[in-house]
Amino acid sequence: MTPDPIDPLQSFYNDCHLAPVPESLTVVPAMLPWWCRLIVPAGGLGFGGLLALVLLTSGSNPTKQEALEATRNFARAKYDFAMNQKTVAPPKERLHSERKMLAGGPWIG
Amino acid sequence: MQISLSSRIQSFANARTTTEVESLLRDARPWIYRLALAITASPEAAEDVAQEALIRAARSTDKLKTVEEPKAWLRTVVVRCAITSIKKTALPVTVASSTEGDPTESLAVRETLSRLDPTDRAVLALAHFEDLSYAEIGQALDIPVGTVASRLHAAREAFRKEWRK
Numbered sequence: 001m002t003p004d005p006i007d008p009l010q011s012f013y014n015d016c017h018l019a020p021v022p023e024s025l026t027v028v029p030a031m032l033p034w035w036c037r038l039i040v041p042a043g044g045l046g047f048g049g050l051l052a053l054v055l056l057t058s059g060s061n062p063t064k065q066e067a068l069e070a071t072r073n074f075a076r077a078k079y080d081f082a083m084n085q086k087t088v089a090p091p092k093e094r095l096h097s098e099r100k101m102l103a104g105g106p107w108i109g
Numbered sequence: 110m111q112i113s114l115s116s117r118i119q120s121f122a123n124a125r126t127t128t129e130v131e132s133l134l135r136d137a138r139p140w141i142y143r144l145a146l147a148i149t150a151s152p153e154a155a156e157d158v159a160q161e162a163l164i165r166a167a168r169s170t171d172k173l174k175t176v177e178e179p180k181a182w183l184r185t186v187v188v189r190c191a192i193t194s195i196k197k198t199a200l201p202v203t204v205a206s207s208t209e210g211d212p213t214e215s216l217a218v219r220e221t222l223s224r225l226d227p228t229d230r231a232v233l234a235l236a237h238f239e240d241l242s243y244a245e246i247g248q249a250l251d252i253p254v255g256t257v258a259s260r261l262h263a264a265r266e267a268f269r270k271e272w273r274k
Contacts (some may be wrong), residue, residue: 005272012218013238048111
């Protein structure tokens, strides 16, 4: 009668019950739930976002409209200055100022 | 299926502490390794599988605190890790000597097992190593109880066929 191969299989499993356990096999300490591990990066992102919002709205980066308005005001101020120079300066300086104005002036037109 | 409030309270009251869970895993460490060895038939693969299972258990501490049968839950994890490991790698059977019996026969068994389908190996280990009932095998493998008998018969026939080669 041919021996059943299941016999050596069962013998192998019996041996497994006595197999030595590797010392390197360690029990990992209980870990925090997944949502706890999100707290620090979420907090960092939140704080960073808030900081970026404060910097953007602090006025250090003017919009295009603000920049255009500031340019016009500067140009007007320079024109007014030039006109004042024209009225109060002696004739020689006034001629010099007029020449500068005709030449295009240093102001933004 | 909705869990009633009273069941939830009862579950919370019966919950194990983190220390108890860690103690449970420490006590189960040899069994986890030996079950992995029975399925993978390789000491190196068994160590990897057992460590992976212990890591997964550590990540699921909340589950282990409240589950009714932690050993059954751990068994499912070990079986899944072992099947995944076998499918990922085709490790050659090492020539490490067995603790008992004829090393040649043990090596022949491990070589034969390495040629079987991973699920067949798991079924054989659960039936012959763990000596589980069909219901418990079905729970571990997440298959119907009625399928377990046919799967076990097929696994045994596959082993006999490979053995005679």
